[in-house]
Amino acid sequence: MGKRSTRPAEPILHVDLDAFYAAVEVLKDPSLHGKPVLVGGTGNRGVVASASYEARAQGVASAMPMVRARRLCPQAVVLPPDFEAYRAHSNRFREVLLSYTPVVEPIALDEAFLDVGGAALLFGEPVAIGARIRRDVRAELGITCSVGVAPTKFVAKLASEAAKPDGLVHVPVGEVPGFLARLPVRALWGAGERTAETLDRLGVRTVGELAAVSPAILERVLGEAAARTLSELAHGIDPRDVVPYEAPKSISHEETFEADQSEEETILREVLALSRRVAARLREDGYRARTVVLKVRLANFSTLTRSRTLPAPTDLAADVYRVAEALYRGLPGTRRRIRLVGVQATGLVSAGAEQLALYRGERWGEVERAVDRIEQRFGRDAALPAALLARRPRHGPGAPRA
């Protein structure tokens, strides 16, 4: 029949778990079933990371300040995130997907793209595979998911969005233009709030209208790259492949203070703690960083970044902190009210075999490796440098309410 060499017209699947964090919390505590559940920062500066559909019915949405979500939905159960549990369920989710094809590209803990173009002989057409995945995920995890089936990644993603919750939407090639034309530009991958405003000023509100704008005009208002990709997407063009693995480009940690801070000692103590976490991640994942970035968000929400590239890449907290501290001290002004600090390691290079030679006889490397071993046995922060001893034990994002 020649069927085995024929790639299906719509080989791309996007699979998205429904209200994932909230759904896991309901699995952990079945008495939450049917109730509005909010997962996110529980402190006074937290935002909603995930909301059950019962809460969404009251107008709660992702990324909404938790204070506002509580006002909209006073009876909601509010929980801090439990990433260990989410990661565990996410791994089982990925196992289900990998049982159909190795070409799985995870986008987050709760969603992934699949290219099932080569799986037809074993498992049938893409729509049939999507249906089987939905059944398996429900059976294996006890969580519902939504699936989009389409010729390209971004249409598959839009299709799974349209399928939510607990559904499957198939967009055949011939229906792509009609499917896209009606959508608001904001639905396109890469068109956020600012881009939507810019386009609105041109009178462009739908994807259909965007497709009709001349590339030259688009480039003038959006810049070269955004103009090209958005124009392509508006015409249904998306050449991106499903890519199973890509090396990370940066590792970072940041923390918003419960109240703005001006005390240099308090701020630098946090910078040290963040530097230690970043360096530990570097070692854990086998990278060294060439560049350290310090991020500071002021009380008025404006953000400063300062970066420095090292003479040689490092994975040691002592190095990361030394640079971050110098960058902090180099910021303009004094007694700033600071809302957030962050430490990022970028310019990552793989810590290959040559690194082992570099460490021979280096005391700091040995000290931090010893700390890694202690923390493996006794948990994070079991071995603290003196400057951190005054610090309270850590809890999840957003301190518990008083």
Next chain:
DNA sequence: TCTGGGGTCCTAGGACCC
């Protein structure tokens, strides 16, 4: 309404090199 934390990518200017 008053905005988390972890990331990616793009732009633009200056340094530096050929």
Next chain:
DNA sequence: TCTGGGGTCCTAGGACCC
């Protein structure tokens, strides 16, 4: 004399995604 152009790296800021 008084000024080109391309490539790459570094830095700062910002849009965007989940």
